[in-house]
Amino acid sequence: MTPDPFHSLDGTLDQVWQRLARGVADRRAAARHPTLATVGPDGPDLRTVVLRAARRSDAQLEVHTDLRSAKVLHIGREPRIAMHVWDAKADCQIRINALASCLSGEDGRGRFAQVPEPARRVYAGFPPPGKVLAVPEEHGETEDPADHFCVLVLDVVRIETLHLGPDRHRRAVFTAAGGWSGSWIAP
Numbered sequence: 001m002t003p004d005p006f007h008s009l010d011g012t013l014d015q016v017w018q019r020l021a022r023g024v025a026d027r028r029a030a031a032r033h034p035t036l037a038t039v040g041p042d043g044p045d046l047r048t049v050v051l052r053a054a055r056r057s058d059a060q061l062e063v064h065t066d067l068r069s070a071k072v073l074h075i076g077r078e079p080r081i082a083m084h085v086w087d088a089k090a091d092c093q094i095r096i097n098a099l100a101s102c103l104s105g106e107d108g109r110g111r112f113a114q115v116p117e118p119a120r121r122v123y124a125g126f127p128p129p130g131k132v133l134a135v136p137e138e139h140g141e142t143e144d145p146a147d148h149f150c151v152l153v154l155d156v157v158r159i160e161t162l163h164l165g166p167d168r169h170r171r172a173v174f175t176a177a178g179g180w181s182g183s184w185i186a187p
């Protein structure tokens with residue numbers, strides 16, 4: 001019988017990055033749609049996003065967004081963000097802390113060129129995200145999407161997992177500062 005990867009720290013961290021990578025590649029994977037938390041002027045704010053890249057080698061994640069959105073404003077003031085995934089198939093909760101930065105304009109152009117046409121339209125909206133509309137139909141796609149496209153680059157500094165095993169719950173924490181070696185903590 002193959003050992004359960006969640007019974008070791010290395011195996012747990014491998015699972016995290018495998019499941020994040022699966023989220024990028026597979027629309028049906030749990031990590032496709034993480035919840036991204038920022039700190040705004042009125043306190044914490046949460047929203048669903050699509051995970052666009054997960055690179056274990058440099059501990060980076062990527063999300064695409066509109067430069068005019070509230071989350072970008074929040075990150076400009078407080079770059080510390082949190083991300084959450086509940087992977088029901090793995091019985092594992094993944095909590096991530098990262099430092100966010102925004103690639104836009106010339107820096108983001110290369111990435112924008114890789115965004116397929118239907119997805120580009122999301123960034124062409126006017127009035128900008130969050131503005132009051134008299135009716136939803138007032139919103140059109142009249143802007144140049146390249147002007148508003150932004151890649152949020154998330155430099156991961158901490159990963160915490162909670163695995164709900166049949167025998168016991170296992171909770172682990174991994175930090176960049178600790179060389180990603182990780183430790184068990186009480187669930």
Ligand SMILES: Cc1cc2nc3c(=O)[nH]c(=O)nc-3n(C[C@H](O)[C@H](O)[C@H](O)COP(=O)(O)O)c2cc1C
Nearest residue numbers: 033045047048049050064065066069070071072130
């Ligand atoms: C399934 C789903 C996927 C989404 N993906 C994204 C995304 O990748 N990027 C994004 O900016 N907003 C995405 N949204 C919309 C956000 O949840 C949010 O409504 C929007 O970005 C405005 O958030 P803000 O005002 O907090 O910046 C998605 C929403 C849903 C329901």
